[in-house]
Amino acid sequence: MYSEKVMEHFTNPRNVGEIENADAVGQVGNAKCGDIMKMYLKIEGDTIIDIKFKTFGCGSAIATSSMATEMIKGKTVKEALQLTNRAVAEALDGLPAVKMHCSVLAEQAVKSAVYDYAQKNDLYFEELEGFDPDEDHDHHDDHHEE
């Protein structure tokens, strides 16, 4: 049911923890399953030089957070906003359909952290247009089908 990569990132997640004096922190939750994901970013210039996460959630949420952090480490904040839940799931060699919403949480956690960064630094990113870090992220699946 789960790919080897999912199992590997679940049992040995990368970038777990928190960053003291992080430049940005994002947190999202899924009201239905109750899982929570928190991401910390250290940003220099506009590059994400360090990233850590804490996920209180299912194995897929942990695996997707781990993979998402690996995918945006060293990238610019703008590039991080391009990360889709589909790309994260693909990088993990797929997720069971019923677990796709867990990858949405990872995408939203990254966006939420960049949102925090934008707020603190008075920056505008069109990718964050309409993004609400406090909304329930369970209903977003359809927006990510493309």
Ligand code: FES
């Ligand atoms: Fe809640 Fe996976 S079941 S994020």
